[in-house]
Amino acid sequence: MRVTTASYRQSDTRTFTLVVVGLGIGKQRQAEKHFIVPFSQLQASIRLITSKGGKIKAVIPYSEATPATTSNVPSASVTTPVNQSAPPAKSGHADVPVNLYKPKDPxxxxxxxxxxxxxxxxxxxxxxxxxxxxxxxxxxxxxxxxxxxxxxxxxxxxxxxxxxxxxxxxxxxxxxxxxxxxxxxxxxxxxxxxxxxxxxxxxxxxxxxxxxxxxxxxxxGKEMLLPADETANVIMLATGTGIAPMRTYLRRMFEPGERAKNPEYQFRGKAWLFMGAPTTANLLYDDDFNRYQSEFPDNFRYTKAISREQTNPSGGRMYIQDRVTEYAQEIFRMIEDPKTHVYMCGLRGMEPGIDKAMTEAAATKGLDWSELRPQLKKAERWHVETY
Ligand code: FAD
Known part of the structure; x- marks a missing residue:
């Protein structure tokens, strides 16, 4: 087994790629499979794989599993997480009110x-x-x-x-x-x-x-809840009024009055907002976000895509998916961390562009986004609300 990582710590929040052969039936047994596993599930996953006849060929920190490292893996694909019974990264909300008022009695x-x-x-x-x-x-x-x-x-x-x-x-x-x-x-x-x-x-x-x-x-709605963990990382992809839930997260994280009111939630993870708008005049709550960025430079990053004013590298209009492509490596490095959640909100039309950008970004790491996305969803780390 090739293990290319130096120090494993108990508190490790990193994610690893397990390169495995010998699973499945017939010809499938020869094919290499990649499993993305958080450190906390590494040993259990290895045990489960070997108990099913699989052979671990390598354990690679996910960030190192670039095409260069995996070039000897012709069928590099990420399959369902090995440890199916692993609890998803719950958002930690014990009591979320739902349907307190119904249409018959609003x-x-x-x-x-x-x-x-x-x-x-x-x-x-x-x-x-x-x-x-x-x-x-x-x-x-x-x-x-x-x-x-x-x-x-x-x-x-x-x-x-x-x-x-x-x-x-x-x-x-x-x-x-x-x-x-x-x-x-x-x-x-x-x-x-x-x-x-x-x-x-x-x-x-x-x-x-x-x-x-x-x-x-x-x-x-429980799809877009913010994790209760103050050290979680939160990537936000918003267009137009899709900024509404992101505004609630960012106020909770960075508004001084909110922080004073919520001693149990003193956000200290990384929050990164990607905001798409047609013109600068259409940016919503922009002054607040700029203020958060200057007051919390280590915790908040604000990236704008202003389609009618900025151009993408191919000379076309700059949409939010172009920004995702631009920062693909950093975004995926963050996603490797099981504490990272991604939120997308806005008009439904934004989804194919984001999907394409994520597909291309994942491919640069030898990963298949169409397989990785359901894993993130299952782990309650990929949150989408489009309309
Ligand atoms: P309606 O009078 O209901 O008209 C809508 C209908 O017009 C459509 O069903 C379609 O048949 C037709 N139509 C729309 N566009 C066209 C077109 N270009 N050509 C031809 N026909 C068309 N909206 C916000 O502004 N802010 C939010 O924060 C927000 N959050 C939402 C959250 C969720 C979970 C969901 C599901 C939706 C959200 N919406 C939000 C959208 C909102 O619910 C309404 O759909 C929106 O405001 C339009 O409602 P309306 O009554 O004005 O339009």
Whole structure:
């Protein structure tokens, strides 16, 4: 067995690639297989593989498993994690409130503020809207969504159905008084047969005035919860209003008032936000993120892709996936660490581009993203909410 690592420590958070032969049936037994395993599961995985007749050819720190190291592995592929019974890296939330208010009996909130998040010259309309939750029991945590039932009826005269919106405030609310909730809403507008169509709920929300009452359901969602571990690493990929959950994480991590309120959560891992927007004027909460970056330079990194103003290396528009490609090595080095979570949020259209960029990035390490992604998902480290 070739072991190319120097010192193994109990507290080791690194991930290793096991190069294995002898598994499967027939010809498959000759094929080399690669398994990505955190240090904590290394011994158990080796035992399991050998008990199934497999032979460990090498144990390589994942970061060293580049094509150069694995060039003698023609069928380099990452298969399902060996230790199927290993517990996933749980986000550590014991009590996440869900569906406290249902559509039949929604919470009635009051609009406190509704203002534009865009700078002059921006494309479209995106508002930050704050609701008062006093007098109810609507609690939530970072990464959840709520439902809004717009006033009025649909074309068939029935009350409108609810629309989901990612919560943009931490559980403490923007004013830290624990009784408000904020949303970041883009008005949907599109052209049809020469006519401009306005989305029902997003227009209702962007137009709503302070003092108005609003029907709220939820909260819902456990996909985008932030790990409770203060030392976790968090990579965030956001486009447009997909920034809403990321804003909640970043406020919880770096806003001084939040840190003072949450002695049990003094973030000291690495957070890296990739934000995609069409123009600088469309960047959302940009001043706050710049401030976090200057106040916490060792813990927060902020990378922007501004498609209509920046160009990618091939001279085209700079999209978020181009930034992922640009920083592929660093991103994958972070992903090797079992403490790293990746969050993606925004319009569904962003997914294929990110997938392509991750596929190319993984390939530079001799890995197959289509096999690695489900592993990360299973370990609750790959979080996607697109709409
Ligand atoms: P509707 O009146 O419901 O119109 C939408 C419909 O219009 C579509 O179903 C489609 O049939 C049609 N349509 C849309 N675009 C076009 C087009 N270009 N051409 C032709 N037809 C088209 N939105 C936010 O702004 N902020 C958020 O934080 C947010 N978070 C979300 C979180 C989740 C989990 C989900 C599922 C969605 C989220 N959304 C968010 C989207 C939100 O729920 C609504 O879908 C959005 O606001 C549009 O609703 P609407 O009532 O304005 O549009």
């Amino acid at each position: 919470f009635i909130g009051t609009v406190l503020e509704n203002y534009s998040l865009l700078a002059p010259g921006a494309i479209g309309r995106v508002n930050h809207i704050i609701f008062d939750l006093s007098g109810g029991n609507l609690r939530y945590v970072e990464g959840q969504s709520i439902g809004i039932i717009p006033d009025g009826t649909d074309a068939s005269g029935k009350p409108h159905k609810l629309r989901l919106y990612s919560i943009a405030s931490t559980r403490h609310g923007d004013d830290l008084k624990d009784n408000t909730i904020s949303l970041c809403v883009r008005q949907l507008q599109y052209e049809k047969d020469g006519e401009t169509i306005n989305g029902v709920c997003s227009t209702f929300l962007c137009d709503i005035k302070p003092g108005a009452k609003i029907k709220i359901t939820g909260p819902v």
